[in-house]
Amino acid sequence: MKKNFLSASHERPHRRTLIATACLIAFGVAVSQAMPQEHARGTFMPLTSTAAKAASSADGPGQSQAAYIHYLLALRFATDGIKHEALREAAASLRAQREGNPAASLAFQLIAEQRQNIHIRLCCVTANFIGAKFSADGARILTVLDDNTLSVWDAHTGEQTAGLMHHDNEVVAVAWSADGHRVVASLNDGTVHLWGASSGQPLHLPFHTVKPLSHIALSPDGKRVLGSAGGEVYLLDAVTGEVLSPKLTYHDDVNVVALSNDGKHALIGTDDDFAELLDPMTGKRLHRMVHGNAIFSATFSPDSRFVLTSSGDHTAKIWDANTGAQQGRDFTQTGPISDAEFSPDATHILTISHDHTARVWDARTGSALTPLLQHNAPLIDGGFSGDASLVFTRGRDQSMRIWSAVTGEATMLPIHYNSNKNGAEFSPTDSSLLVTDGNTAEILDMPPSDPAPVWLADLAEFTASRSRFSQSATPDLSKIEKMRDDLLASQRDDPWTRFGKWYFSTPDQRTVSPWSKLSLQQYVDQLIALNTKESLIYARQITFEHPAWALKIDAAQKALSSGIPQQQTKREAVR
Secondary structure, eight states: OOOSOOOOOOOOOOOOHHHHHHHHHHHHHHHHHHOHHHIIIIHHHHHHHHHHHHHHHHSSSHHHHHHHHHHHHHHEEEETHHHHHHHHHHHHHHOOTTTTTTHHHHHHHHHHHHHHHOOOOOOOOOOHHHHHHHHEEOOOEEEEETTTTEEEEETHHHHHHEEEESSSOOOOEEEEETTTTTTEEEEEESEEEEETTTTTBBSOOEEEEESOEEEEOOOSSEEEEEEETTTEEEEEEETTTBBOOOOOOSSEEEEEEOOTTTSOOOEEETTSSEEEOTTTTTTOOEEEEOSSSOOEEEEEEEEEEEEEEEEEEEEEEETTTTOOOHHHHHOOOSSSSSEEETTTTSSSEEEEETTSSSEEEEEETOBBOOOOOOOSSSEEEEOOOSSSSSEEEEESSSSEEEEEEETOOSSOOEEEEESSSEEEEEEESEEEEEETTEEEEEEEEOOEEEEEEEHHHHHHHHHHHTTTTSSSSSOOOOHHHHHHHHHHOOOOOOOOOOOOHHHHHHHOOOOTTTTTOOHHHHHHHHHHHHHOHHHHHHHHHHTTOOOOOOHHHHHHHHHHHHHHHHHHHHHHOOO
16 A cells, blocks of 8 residues: 655656755765665665666656655664654655555654663573573573573563573573473583473483583473484483483584474484484484585474575575475575574575575575675574564674565664673564573564554654654644544554554553553563562663652662561552
8 A cells, every 4th residue: 555645746847856856866875875785785775676666667756766765864863863853754754655665664663762662571680691492382481591590481571480490500502392391401511401391390300411412402292302412412311311212423513403393303413514304213314415514504394394404505405304305496695504494384484694694585486585684794593573574683793683574674773782692583473572682681572564554654753753852843733633542442453553552552551562461560560579689770760751650669679778578668668
């Protein structure tokens, strides 16, 4: 759906209009050339192509070229921290073109930040996160900290539901069971621990292995452990540690072990330039899948029918899990491919390369679906969102970026990490992204993939006017009030309508973030109930606009520092 908010006159333009348009286009090109390379290659080219097509059409260049230029300016202002000007330019871009315009995603991010820049945190820890993984149903998150503990968290509320699961030595590998009932951890002292994911309690005494397992997987029924140490692979009883099949030995290190969701195959990826499929019951070698260099990643498709491998030979390949035969052609980049991932329906794949780029491909035809998605350094990993509309890429340039899986356009500003211990993973079931950075883990809401509604441009402009730095005239408030009333009364439940309702809801009813189901007050009460120094600091940080809540937090902080029991603090707060 498109709507042209600009002049649609077919008369010959005034000379000054032509000059102004030419200057604006020239300035936009100059901005584009001045931008970092990763923006120019991954963010702007698809919209440029759209503009070029529009320019060659009978209707002339108006809409798409204007959308492109205003989007460039919005992105530049946002990157420089001039958010009110970025919102104003995003509004102008959306008035020129609503469908397929990344300005909608940028507007979503900036509007949400201006309204209530708060995220659900896995609160609160003092050690650093070294790993985090969603359960298969997206309901929980397993975390590993560098203080040798595991925890399980509610992915929607950020509450810790199980743990701390303490270990005496460094945790080197962990895994969920497919049913989410168990987690397994391998330690550098050679012990393997099996825990209940709901209780946080050990299910059995830990068992010892000959060598520490650097990679580990748990069978869907939780009864068998597949692990590797150096170039050796073991299939073990998860309770006793009994070796269930003869040890498999490779010349070089094993980099990947995995078990299929249907329990029919085990997968090994090695530095011996091949991956192997095994019988997970007997350890028998079934099929060898050969590359020209070391295997960096190997994974099953969600339905267990296919295997995707990536290698130092600059290729990724898809294989039939039942026959070991390669399916289709190679997916090639100019550097080693450090990671490759299936989309949830296995129709697309994402490749992540040391050549500083990533790309989305059609899994069946092998055709590239996006331009190269550019960073300033080699890439580490990436993944698809639950609905396959977005991908994230994480690089050694200390940044993580979010892109449209359809067009390759950047949908949000880059996230820059402060710690070398960082990570990211999309929820498998909803529009959220888990980001870990040092001792912080936050769940971020992603923008809708649906076309932007007409009212988004007006909301962006109104939000811009609310900045204390803005010097523009206030928009027509009657128009904004009508927008608010229409949205709050709407029975629609599409993502953009939900976002609009969230924006206009009262502070006592507004949820923590657009897609959260937890109200801000519920979340603050949850943080106060934790009653730790870190949880109270974060609660105080997010309640600066709510004096009554702040007083309650101040009382809790004072009580904690003086050793007063929390119940007494609550009674004082009530009085």
